[in-house]
Amino acid sequence: MTETPIHPWNTPQSTSSSASTGLTPEALEAWVNARLDLHHQALNRVLAETDSRTPGNTLRPYDDAIFELAASSSLIGLLNSVHPDKAVRDAAQAQAQKISQVVVELALNRPVYDALSAIDAAAADPATRHYLDRTLLQYRLAGVDKDEPTRARLKELQDKATLLALTFSRNVQEGGNTVTIDNPSELDGLPPDFLNAHQPAPDGKITLTTDFPDYLPVMTFARSHNLRRRMFLAYNTRAFPQNKQVLVDLLAIRKEIANLLGFSNWANLATADQMMESAANMQAFLDELDSASRDGAEKEYARLLSFSGQSQIDACSRGFWLEQFRRSAFDFDSQSVRPYFPYDRVQQGVLATAARLFQVEFHPAPDASTWHPDVAAFDVFDHGTHSGRFYLDMHPREGKDKWFSAHPLIPGIADHPSGTRIPEAALICNFPGGKPGDPGLMQHSDVVTFFHEFGHLMHALLGGRQRWAGISGIATEGDFVEVPSQMLEEFFRDPALLATFAHHYETGEPIPAELVHKMNRAAAFGRADGVRTQLYYTTCSLKTHTEDPAALDLDQLFHSLYTRFLPYQWIEGNRMYAAFTHLVGYSSNYYTYMYDKVIALDFFAQFSRSNLLDDPIAMKYRRTVLEPGGSLPGKDIVYHFLGRSQSTNAFANWMNEQFQPPSTI
Template sequence: MSNPLLATQGLPPFSQIRPEQIEPAIDQLLQDNRDTVEKILSGLTDPDWDTLVAPLEEMNDRLAKAWSPVSHMNSVVNSDALREAYNACLPKLSQYWTDMGQNQEMFQAFQTLAESEGFQKLDEAQQKVVTNTLRDFRLSGIALQGEDKQRYAELQQRLSELTTRFSENVMDASDAWQKEISDESELAGLPPMALAAAKQLAQMKEKTGWLVTLDFPSYIATITYADNRELRKEIYTAFATRASDQGPNAGKWDNSPVMEEILTLRQELARLLGFDNYAEYSLATKMAETPQQVIDFLQDLAEKSLPVARADYQQLCDFARDEYGVEQLEAWDLAYYSEKLKQARYAISEEQIRPYFPLPTVLNGLFTVTGKLFGIEIKEITEFDRWHKDARLFEVSRQGTVIARFFLDLYAREKKRGGAWMDDCRVRRRLDDGSLQLPVAYLVCNFNSPVGDTPALLTHNEVTTMFHEFGHGLHHMLTQIEYADVSGINGVAWDAVELPSQFLENWCYDPEALGLISGHYETGEPLPQDLLDKLLAARNFQSGMMMVRQIEFSLFDFLLHQQFEAGKTDIQQLLNDVRAQVAVIKPPVFNRFQHSFSHIFAGGYAAGYYSYKWAEVLSSDAFSRFEEEGIFSPEAGQDFRTHILEMGGSREPMDLFIAFRGREPDVSALLRHCGIAEENT
């Protein structure tokens, strides 16, 4: 029987993929690719695009198309067999990419191409592919010799295993904790939707009563609304100590040694390549030029935000004391009393507006908004091969021509990684036969699923999350670039990659757009004016506290990767020091936030978490053009599509931003949008 992972046409055949087929398919592709490289390089005297770059792109795309569904399913329908097959392939893939990055003959061929007359005849995107490749050769240790070269390969392989283990530990620790509740009074305060979801979850697991878990929709509902302080403390403790040496499962999936080893090996890798530390190495592919520039940027933001954040926190403490007699706010009280304060001040809660954001309406509204902005149409395809019954598929068209597709997987469930993300399934590129391979994206969230006949109802935060991920999706899908390495989000500097996603979030707060994305699930009535006014008034509620929280995560990540020394750096102490400098809230001593900080230990954000704030400066300033010209300005929309979304990684992000905005970015729009500027300018 043929291996479905080796099929190169069409969309992945998810339902046909068996764990036992994964390793043989990857083995075969890696061997095929090695043979192809040998064939390309043998007798290659005068390398050009067609004899060197195009065939390498073709073979690597074939590998990407096989690995993409495996990696995706490992995240969304994880099983022991799938995890085992996935993990068996990681060292092989790591070795393959190390070998590619250290192939002297290939490096020389690219060097020769870059220095040839033919290079000047390549278009801008092609030149970017070649210069990026030469940069990546240097970052892959092309200059290393002997033992150093071997050590680099070992480091990459081990890091790939460790980051996966970190992620698995978080998933297993999250899945391991649940609380069965038989007395409904223990859940007093929880909104009806959250209660119904807890009951449905218990029924699915053949339990009586209600089930509370660490899946984010269940956790956030409990910590925000449960009147039962002991229950809040219990779930907070379980959540804040996942995969650590503390809490109800202390030591069972402890990421402490995993983090130590990851950081130790990252520093060794950076130094092997001639950098002082991993933070320096990380910036080699980013917009920011020096570690000090990043630290100054974050500290400057902290300085501007801290007075507002302190005032936010003081107001919360005063409110809890004056209205509820709570003298000492604990970590498990913050979300609860913040919600009470928000309701007292603005007479609005996330739950109150949830009925106005049924998923089908939000989705249609999202498609209408992006259609108006970028001239695209989106329609659902019902017949396709799924990995889970919740998976959906859509087609994106412009002027009647299909230009992209995307999968949606929106509901939280067991064996699915938490959080929300966009990933690429297929990249846009011109194929050998002249045809165009269309981009395909995965868009994944973890919302509450529909309960009974009621559709999934989203909080406004969840609506914003969906717009955010769709912004990433548009960056991938609307690209006009035809070379895989700089097509869509590929080749985009990591600290600019959040620009389209954060940019799109702004429409979740625009009255005109909200009319399109809201509608009561029973009556279809759009969000009433009084609720809309309250939602907009509450937009910057505790924005100072939120800003310094993001700065805390960003500084911790960056300083950790800049300063870490094996056996000397105490990770917890470094985090405590950062908190002393920029935080207004001191978590309890058992809090082990870092042990589930997957962005930096298992995602691509190591020494790059600051990118969220860096890109938010870009996105706020980009959006300010729409504030000036009109929220659905066709000219501004077309310019954003042309200069940002269509260009992928084919040009430097600063050049693209200037082409769109007519100048370099200005931080004042971000501070204004966060409600911080008024108090601090």
């Protein structure tokens, strides 16, 4: 019998002239079944052990079982998002559901829990003890110690929740809207390359999609209020109405699960094993940021109003007026930097910056098989040792997920008895470019997003040398995950660093420092407003998971929270909750972004601004924050790097930068 390949896209059944397109639904299912067999064999080894239990004889086979689940669910999740063949995507979705059922079964497997509880870990290393403690806590939070009827009900509810979550995401992925315009003059204000890429069809009409490369420029630059309004409503009604009931059903199931486990609501359950610990702590954190941002946001809105000459600005004009004001007040046009950010150069710059900061090398792996010919693979070398592989799938494609994300694919294990396992991860993005003749000029925010996602990738790979798969890479508490990504965002505001790669796509001239300074001053405007936008999303995420779903009016909740946090006029017909996929993924815990921004800015404040690329603290950061992966509690990681707990000072300074004298910027 041949060994099952680690990647589903080169299973023996699918070998053909082109491995990337040879994958069939049948081969995919066979691959998943083979991996799940390995999972169950490993669990059988856990249960068959008759000696007194040790990390070696019990945690090792348990972790082998975890490895199979982690790798198969990540790889199948990836194919569900990106595979070019719809039949394969559909098969991947069915397989993802099957794997989730196995995850739920494992979480409620009492004999496995009893076996892990019996391990004598007194003499084990701290990482092993942390892994075991966390695993046992998560077992209890799943309800493993409840009676049999309760466990059966929990399993039924978890399976239903999984199906609803997949349905919700799939509806968003496949439910894009279009906006058709009759007259090219409606695109007034949009940049020339956008106009070139959107020529009228033979019938004279131009069709725009709700994908980011169309949506974002329209909301930022289109002078036509009517077009912005139509685009806003098209974007914010994706997957409506079908996802409204899906969401209501999902929230009801989550509440029942929380109640069965002894929690008053889902938010308390979902924070119990996080750094945040409780919904009350979350509310206190949000209240702190609410008061810290209120004055600044009021000042920002007052300036926007007086600039626009209007008595009120509506939600579909926020981005437009922010852009117009920044252009005027800071003599900065965000279009002016785009020629310095052609996609290929940015990719080189992101890789070169990360390589220098963290002292690793990236080499193209042209022979690596992938899921699509447009995907580029790279190998990571750490002082000569091959220590990881990553894949870049960076441009939009028919049927591909529309978002920007990093996917850990295979957890790395440093000293497994059967040999080292190299971590793998992928970036799935939708940046401009990737087509012949299109330089793919990016906005600066795209460039920052790229480095953000690359931060996740570095965490997955450099943290991927653990003794156990279950603590490898980004397997920290969920509310620590956005720290390494957001920490890197700040680097790409540094003029000297940007000049190393941001060269004009036609002249080759490096981006002028003065232009970067102007861009930074302009970007600092609107930060308090941006924090309140995040407070809006975060509070929606919390309240949908603390209110009683039976009495919940989603339209009323989202409308009232919007007007509580933001001054812009609400647009009737906005159903953003139907496409807010973070309600599925993060559930109540969308606070993660801001909580981690606080930590990330505190971390970044430790770097020397005059020597960002060669500051020795970058290696301290690699060793104390990235390399531990999930082997330590997040609070310990923070303490090891800072020598104290995080403070909100750096965050408050960042948010109020525009109100400080220019010399300190």
